Each structure stands twice: as C-alpha cells, then as structure tokens.
Amino acid sequence: MLLVLDVGNTNTVLGVFEPKSAEHGAVHYGRLIANWRVSTNKTQTVDEYGVLFRNLFAMSGLDFGSVQGAVVSSVVPPLDSTLREVCERYFHSRPLFIEPGVKTGMPVHYDNPAEVGADRIVNSVAAFEKFGGPCIVVDFGTATTFDVVSRKGEYLGGVITPGIGVSADALFERTARLPRVDIRKPPRVLATNTVNSVQSGLYYGYLGLIDGILERLIAELGDDVTVVATGGLASLMGGGSKYIREIDDLLTLDGLRIIYERNLPHVRRRADSAAGNSENAGPSAVPDVGSNTPKHD
Numbered sequence: 001m002l003l004v005l006d007v008g009n010t011n012t013v014l015g016v017f018e019p020k021s022a023e024h025g026a027v028h029y030g031r032l033i034a035n036w037r038v039s040t041n042k043t044q045t046v047d048e049y050g051v052l053f054r055n056l057f058a059m060s061g062l063d064f065g066s067v068q069g070a071v072v073s074s075v076v077p078p079l080d081s082t083l084r085e086v087c088e089r090y091f092h093s094r095p096l097f098i099e100p101g102v103k104t105g106m107p108v109h110y111d112n113p114a115e116v117g118a119d120r121i122v123n124s125v126a127a128f129e130k131f132g133g134p135c136i137v138v139d140f141g142t143a144t145t146f147d148v149v150s151r152k153g154e155y156l157g158g159v160i161t162p163g164i165g166v167s168a169d170a171l172f173e174r175t176a177r178l179p180r181v182d183i184r185k186p187p188r189v190l191a192t193n194t195v196n197s198v199q200s201g202l203y204y205g206y207l208g209l210i211d212g213i214l215e216r217l218i219a220e221l222g223d224d225v226t227v228v229a230t231g232g233l234a235s236l237m238g239g240g241s242k243y244i245r246e247i248d249d250l251l252t253l254d255g256l257r258i259i260y261e262r263n264l265p266h267v268r269r270r271a272d273s274a275a276g277n278s279e280n281a282g283p284s285a286v287p288d289v290g291s292n293t294p295k296h297d
Contacts (some may be wrong), residue, residue: 002029003067003091004256005083007074008288009142010165011232012040014053014063015253019203029257034060035250037232042078049082050090070095071260073118073252096260098122103262108155119252120147121155123230127253127283128153131226136217138210139252140168140231141183146213151223159213164206164233171198183233185240207240 001016013035020030036056042073044052056066057280070087072095074080087095096102098118104123110116123137124147124263133151140143144160164168164183172180181198189195189204229238230251238244248254 001033001062001066001068002257002260003087003093004068004253004260005070005074005095006073006120006122006252006256007072007076007079007083008040008065009076010040011037011141013037013250013253014056015250015256016057016060016067017253017257019080027049028261032250032253034062035253040076042076044082046085046089047084049086053086058068064279066092067093069092069093069260071098072096072257073098073256075117075119092167095262096234098256098259101260105262106149106153106155110155110157116155117145120145121156122252122255122259123147124149124155124255125258126248126251127226127228129258130248130251130254131228134223135226135228136214137227137251138227138231138234138238140164140233140237142208144231146217148217148221159217161213164202164237167206168202171202176229183236185236203236203240208239210237210244210274211242214241218243246292 001019004015004017006013015032015035017029018031018033020028024124038052054064070091070093072080072083072084077262084095084097087093098121100114102122104125106121106128108116108121119139123139127135128135128149133149133153135149137147137149139147140163142163144161144163148156148158150156168183172178179195179197181195183202185203186196186197186199189200191200214227226246227241227244228246228248228251229244230248234249238247255260
C-alpha cells in the first residue's frame with residue numbers, strides 16, 4: 001500500500017492507495033481505499049503521530065505493516081522532520097517529500113518557482129492528468145488558491161486569497177456582538193436574523209470573490225477552461241459557483257500518488273541507500289533528478 005499525506009496549515013489529509021499492478025518492475029497503485037482528515041498539530045511528537053496513524057489504520061481494518069511507500073506534501077516546514085521520522089520508524093519507509101529534485105512532469109512558469117507551494121503543484125499535476133488542460137484548480141483551504149495549467153500541461157501561475165474561514169475569524173474577532181456561526185449556505189440572501197445575515201455575507205460574499213476571480217482568469221486564458229474545486233469546502237462553495245464544473249475533494253491525494261509513481265525508480269534507490277547506510281539517509285542525501293518542482297512555502 002501507498003501512504004499519502006497532505007499537510008496543510010489547518011488540517012492534514014491522509015490516504016492509502018492499494019497496489020494495482022507491476023509493469024517492468026514498477027508498482028502502480030489503484031483505488032484510494034481509506035482517507036482521513038485530522039488537525040495539523042505542530043507540537044505533537046513522533047510517537048504521538050505514530051499512535052494516531054496506527055489508530056486510524058486499525059479503525060479502517062488496514063494492516064499497518066503493509067505500507068510499502070509514503071509521499072508527503074507539506075506547507076508546514078516545522079513538521080517535516082517529525083513526519084519523516086514517523087514514516088521511517090513506524091512504516092519502515094523513507095518518505096518522498098514534494099520538493100526540489102522531485103520529478104513532476106510539469107514545467108513551472110513562475111518568476112521564482114521556489115515560491116509555489118508544494119500542494120499547488122500536486123493539485124495541478126492531478127487536475128491535468130484527470131481533466132486535461134487548460135484547467136484551473138480552486139483549493140479551499142486556510143488560504144484559497146487558484147492555479148492555472150495550460151493546454152500543454154504547464155503551470156502558469158495563480159491567485160491567493162484569504163480562505164473563507166480566515167475571513168470569518170477576522171470578522172468574529174473584531175466585532176463585539178456578532179456571534180460565531182457555522183459556514184454554510186443560508187436559506188436565502190435576504191436574512192431576517194443575525195446568524196443568517198452573517199452566513200449570507202460570508203457565503204455569497206465569498207462566492208462573489210470566487211466567481212469574480214474565475215471570470216477574469218478565464219477571460220485572460222481565452223480558451224475552453226475546466227475549473228476544478230478541491231479542499232475542505234469544495235462541495236459547499238463549488239455547488240454555488242457559475243464556473244466550477246468539477247468537484248474533487250481528494251484531488252491532492254491523487255496528485256501525490258501520480259508524482260510518487262513518476263519517481264519510483266528514484267525512490268527505490270533512496271530506500272536501498274537508506275537500508276545500506278542509515279547514517280547518511282537524511283534529506284541532504286537526496287540527489288537532484290532534474291525537476292522544476294519548487295519547495296513549498
């Protein structure tokens with residue numbers, strides 16, 4: 001099995017893919033057989049994460065010892081060393097981090113490719129693989145990101161806005177009497193109570209932001225564009241958008257699987273090296289294999 005981890009500022013999403021086939025000595029992975037969303041905790045220790053992961057596997061009836069590989073996309077650098085050790089200690093697998101030196105198959109046309117978050121590249125790779133190009137990925141996370149992929153499969157750039165949760169938190173923290181409410185679609189735009197008034201402003205106001213940016217991006221691309229939504233609030237916001245046509249909550253996990261498979265020969269060399277000389281198996285031992293993939297921010 002393949003363990004994939006998408007580490008965000010607020011939540012961490014984990015998934016497990018089952019082996020599918022082996023061609024010319026390369027293992028390919030099939031369907032996603034389990035996935036979980038947990039809070040990202042920068043203070044948890046290696047053993048605490050190990051217990052958490054083991055319990056998640058047990059609840060889903062999965063064999064903890066059947067994991068053959070792991071791949072991680074992280075935008076929380078302080079957790080990288082912790083998760084690396086978790087994978088090595090509990091899964092006996094040296095994880096592949098999405099960072100410079102990892103083959104993605106996607107050229108990055110950004111002024112400074114190192115500024116692009118790893119999750120944004122992973123999403124773009126998955127969207128192009130599943131839906132073709134040109135396409136736009138809207139990822140509803142702590143920040144909402146818009147990432148644009150060309151017809152040729154090139155990462156062209158994007159837009160970053162505060163997430164709807166961040167906007168809601170700012171409103172509640174700076175007002176004395178407005179209540180904290182669930183983010184949901186209200187019965188109608190015109191509200192007759194405070195809770196629905198806040199919900200209407202958050203939902204329809206943010207939906208206007210989403211569609212306003214998408215309208216301008218589509219106009220700039222000047223082509224038939226597929227817009228894909230992912231992230232925790234993809235279903236909520238994507239259902240009301242004029243432009244979002246595909247909703248894929250687990251797009252990032254698919255992208256991690258795709259990139260892992262593209263790096264399998266390199267991953268094997270790293271694993272063999274780690275087994276033969278564990279003292280030199282740190283991240284500095286990973287050679288560059290010629291990719292434009294940036295390190296996450």
